[in-house]
Amino acid sequence: MFNLNINGMLPKNMEDRGKLILRDNLKEIEEILNHRTIPKNGLDDEKIKIFLKLLSLMDTDKDPKAIRIGEREGRISSKIQEELVSGFCHGVGRSGNLIDPQPKAPGASVMYKLTNNILKSFLKNLGLNVYSIATPVATGMSIALCLSAARKKYNSNVAIYPYAAHKSPIKAVSFAGLRMRLVETKLYEDAVKVDVGDIEDAIKKEIKSNNNPCVLSTLTFFPPRESDDIEEIAKICDEYNIPHIINGAYAIQNKFYINKLNKAFKYRVDAVVSSSDKNLLTPIGGGIVYSKNKEFLNEVSFCYPGRACATPIVTMLVSMLSLGLNKYLELMKKQKESRKLLNNLLKELAEKTNNKVLNIKNPISLGITVGSNPVEIAGKLYNLRITGPRGIMSSDKFGNCYLGNYPYNYVVMNAAIGVKNKDIIVAVERLKNVIS
Numbered sequence: 001m002f003n004l005n006i007n008g009m010l011p012k013n014m015e016d017r018g019k020l021i022l023r024d025n026l027k028e029i030e031e032i033l034n035h036r037t038i039p040k041n042g043l044d045d046e047k048i049k050i051f052l053k054l055l056s057l058m059d060t061d062k063d064p065k066a067i068r069i070g071e072r073e074g075r076i077s078s079k080i081q082e083e084l085v086s087g088f089c090h091g092v093g094r095s096g097n098l099i100d101p102q103p104k105a106p107g108a109s110v111m112y113k114l115t116n117n118i119l120k121s122f123l124k125n126l127g128l129n130v131y132s133i134a135t136p137v138a139t140g141m142s143i144a145l146c147l148s149a150a151r152k153k154y155n156s157n158v159a160i161y162p163y164a165a166h167k168s169p170i171k172a173v174s175f176a177g178l179r180m181r182l183v184e185t186k187l188y189e190d191a192v193k194v195d196v197g198d199i200e201d202a203i204k205k206e207i208k209s210n211n212n213p214c215v216l217s218t219l220t221f222f223p224p225r226e227s228d229d230i231e232e233i234a235k236i237c238d239e240y241n242i243p244h245i246i247n248g249a250y251a252i253q254n255k256f257y258i259n260k261l262n263k264a265f266k267y268r269v270d271a272v273v274s275s276s277d278k279n280l281l282t283p284i285g286g287g288i289v290y291s292k293n294k295e296f297l298n299e300v301s302f303c304y305p306g307r308a309c310a311t312p313i314v315t316m317l318v319s320m321l322s323l324g325l326n327k328y329l330e331l332m333k334k335q336k337e338s339r340k341l342l343n344n345l346l347k348e349l350a351e352k353t354n355n356k357v358l359n360i361k362n363p364i365s366l367g368i369t370v371g372s373n374p375v376e377i378a379g380k381l382y383n384l385r386i387t388g389p390r391g392i393m394s395s396d397k398f399g400n401c402y403l404g405n406y407p408y409n410y411v412v413m414n415a416a417i418g419v420k421n422k423d424i425i426v427a428v429e430r431l432k433n434v435i436s
């Protein structure tokens with residue numbers, strides 16, 4: 001296709017050597033397109049840039065002979081903008097269906113298709129044998145897309161929501177035009193969670209009133225709220241034949257969640273939503289929706305209104321190409337070790353200060369009780385340039401996900417994928433200075 005004619009310009013042996021080197025350099029890029037799976041070892045940034053450039057040069061806004069008379073021609077006012085979208089000025093998707101090829105953008109369409117293929121192989125390597133789509137919106141909006149798909153495909157009109165106090169999924173329900181039926185949490189020693197029997201009761205009540213419920217369950221959450229029992233919920237949804245969407249915002253980074261997902265996938269799960277930034281180390285803005293049910297994912301794609309900016313998709317592709325599978329597995333291993341370190345340091349601090357580490361099943365986050373105002377402690381930590389801790393008062397019904405009085409004031413800290421051990425050590429040290 002591309003003929004690099006350097007014939008006769010150099011001694012033959014040099015010419016051959018040059019071509020050999022170039023071929024080997026381009027081979028890694030070729031292999032990506034030949035295999036369409038996540039590479040074991042990451043590519044360097046320079047190669048990824050060349051690859052994206054080559055793809056974007058297939059889009060019609062780069063056509064040197066095109067006559068442009070559409071109202072949308074990928075016109076831009078500055079090269080900065082082209083850089084910001086990695087050359088994909090036409091975005092991705094069609095107004096009819098997000099994952100359909102866009103006639104004005106063959107390059108962006110290949111890029112999107114490839115991202116979804118690589119995502120599938122990435123998830124498969126982590127033990128999740130599912131179909132998946134990269135979405136150009138973050139977790140909350142991706143949940144809204146899934147609920148919208150449930151509404152369209154199954155006439156769902158009410159989302160049964162085991163209470164988890166995060167505003168994004170709650171807003172997603174109203175955004176998708178569904179009513180919400182909260183199922184209250186209960187206290188089990190330190191842990192806050194929802195009784196599966198109560199979820200079943202809520203389903204029965206809605207069905208009895210001639211409604212079409214679906215369930216929005218939560219897999220990943222801050223302590224003291226524990227994961228919903230998604231396997232049992234999936235069984236119930238199977239039994240009553242109702243859609244089940246799982247909010248797994250940061251589920252992809254830890255086997256604890258992946259194992260739970262695989263148990264649930266044996267029963268009714270229409271879609272799981274995870275965040276691209278929380279799991280894949282991308283800037284914020286993308287989502288990952290995955291399922292055993294390819295048709296439902298298609299419905300999710302149908303529900304997206306319009307075309308989308310390519311950037312949230314490109315950032316996922318870049319993460320997977322630059323990390324490669326091995327680096328991601330290494331990061332997962334480090335995350336586990338960091339979580340252990342955080343646990344040990346908080347236990348030590350708790351013993352010294354007459355507090356305790358909350359006994360909550362969570363492979364990422366930990367909560368430590370505090371003797372003084374936890375909101376002030378978190379504020380002081382913020383001023384000490386520590387980001388991330390949550391300080392929650394025992395009386396804060398939203399923060400605790402619990403409508404009764406939680407027994408403790410506490411601070412939550414996280415050892416999520418990508419965290420540095422040094423940051424954990426310094427954060428706990430500074431917590432020690434303000435915990436009093």
Ligand SMILES: *Cc1c(COP(=O)(O)O)cnc(C)c1O
Nearest residue numbers: 138139140141166168220249275
């Ligand atoms: C992060 C998170 C969200 C919000 O996600 P956005 O990507 O900001 O839309 C929703 N639910 C849970 C449990 C989260 O952790």
